[in-house]
Amino acid sequence: MTARLIIGALFMVGLWALVAKRNLVKKVFGLTILNSAAVLLFIAEAGASGGGAPIMGGGQRIVDPIPQALMLTAIVIGVCVTALALGMAYRLYKATGSMDIEEIRKRLGNG
Amino acid sequence: MSARAPSAQVLTAALCIAAASFALWPLANFDGPWPEGIRDYLEARGQDESGARNLVSAIYLGYRGYDTLGETIVLLVAVSGAIGMIGAAGSKLTPGYADAAQGQSPVAGTARRAHRRTELIDVVTGKLGPVVLVFGLYVMLFGHVSPGGGFQGGVVVASGIVFLGMGSKGAGLSPLVGAVTLARIEAAGFLALLLAAGLGIVSGAGFFAPPLRGASPVGYIVALNAVIGLKVGAGIGFLCIAMLGEAER
Numbered sequence: 001m002t003a004r005l006i007i008g009a010l011f012m013v014g015l016w017a018l019v020a021k022r023n024l025v026k027k028v029f030g031l032t033i034l035n036s037a038a039v040l041l042f043i044a045e046a047g048a049s050g051g052g053a054p055i056m057g058g059g060q061r062i063v064d065p066i067p068q069a070l071m072l073t074a075i076v077i078g079v080c081v082t083a084l085a086l087g088m089a090y091r092l093y094k095a096t097g098s099m100d101i102e103e104i105r106k107r108l109g110n111g
Numbered sequence: 112m113s114a115r116a117p118s119a120q121v122l123t124a125a126l127c128i129a130a131a132s133f134a135l136w137p138l139a140n141f142d143g144p145w146p147e148g149i150r151d152y153l154e155a156r157g158q159d160e161s162g163a164r165n166l167v168s169a170i171y172l173g174y175r176g177y178d179t180l181g182e183t184i185v186l187l188v189a190v191s192g193a194i195g196m197i198g199a200a201g202s203k204l205t206p207g208y209a210d211a212a213q214g215q216s217p218v219a220g221t222a223r224r225a226h227r228r229t230e231l232i233d234v235v236t237g238k239l240g241p242v243v244l245v246f247g248l249y250v251m252l253f254g255h256v257s258p259g260g261g262f263q264g265g266v267v268v269a270s271g272i273v274f275l276g277m278g279s280k281g282a283g284l285s286p287l288v289g290a291v292t293l294a295r296i297e298a299a300g301f302l303a304l305l306l307a308a309g310l311g312i313v314s315g316a317g318f319f320a321p322p323l324r325g326a327s328p329v330g331y332i333v334a335l336n337a338v339i340g341l342k343v344g345a346g347i348g349f350l351c352i353a354m355l356g357e358a359e360r
Binding site for chain 1: 128135138139140141147151153155157158164165166167168169171172175178182186187188189190192193194195196197213256258260262343347350354
């Protein structure tokens with residue numbers, strides 16, 4: 001349960017960065033932290049099913065490999081989302097000269 | 112922004128967190144057993160059916176090949192989209208990753224820090240790059256028997272490419288760091304993945320199945336790992352190099 005609470009706190013940190021920060025790059029950081037929290041939750045939950053790495057021949061009772069394979073996908077998708085978000089942030093910076101979301105809104109609104 | 116006092120905002124946030132904690136407490140306190148049927152099946156049969164001792168590789172290259180194909184397509188689309196968006200902005204980032212032309216800070220109210228590059232970074236990353244590339248190839252090619260695999264090895268290869276790109280200072284670039292080379296490797300990797308997936312159809316084994324029946328399926332897993340690793344390494348390396356500002360368009 002401690003792991004769940006810590007992961008929940010990590011999730012809240014990511015959500016806070018995503019919602020409350022004005023800098024676009026920090027918002028992208030928040031998105032990455034959210035993604036990491038979700039990945040950690042799956043890995044920590046599956047850890048209850050065994051102690052060894054999911055590689056045969058180790059002698060130990062192996063952990064369930066399904067969540068690990070799923071999280072492999074989730075990490076790759078997270079990298080893709082981060083890359084696209086950074087690309088958009090770069091375009092907004094080039095278009096408005098600012099990374100501040102309020103400033104961007106103001107400058108885009110005024111033409 | 113609302114004109115409320117900060118204390119009201121803090122109070123609202125605290126109330127929201129308290130409500131969320133109350134709603135999510137049963138989840139955090141959940142104590143049910145982990146469903147172990149599939150785990151036991153994979154432990155008993157996974158290595159024989161897919162040939163890979165690493166059961167994670169067995170899943171994403173053996174049992175769920177479609178999923179991996181879709182994943183690589185997502186990566187391809189993300190790389191193309193990000194490159195397109197950066198490229199269409201009409202200018203390339205300055206080598207040395209500082210936007211020297213812009214004097215003002217990107218965020219209002221914060222001081223702009225000077226970006227500095229030292230000789231240390233150039234020397235260390237340039238020398239470390241090939242070593243990291245070799246390690247990436249190892250992780251990629253031994254993904255079926257040890258921790259690792261195509262995606263993990265590909266990311267290590269990409270960081271090796273980034274090291275080479277950072278170490279070369281924009282002059283005397285290794286051809287591996289060139290944007291055109293990386294884009295070609297990425298495209299060729301995707302084509303090879305499609306071919307490897309389709310070979311099974313020709314031989315009658317089925318889509319994403321080892322084409323040679325009777326032979327051990329390990330070779331197929333290794334080949335898929337290598338192809339995916341090259342594709343992921345080239346794609347993410349290309350993305351990072353483009354964001355560093357070394358890409359020639």
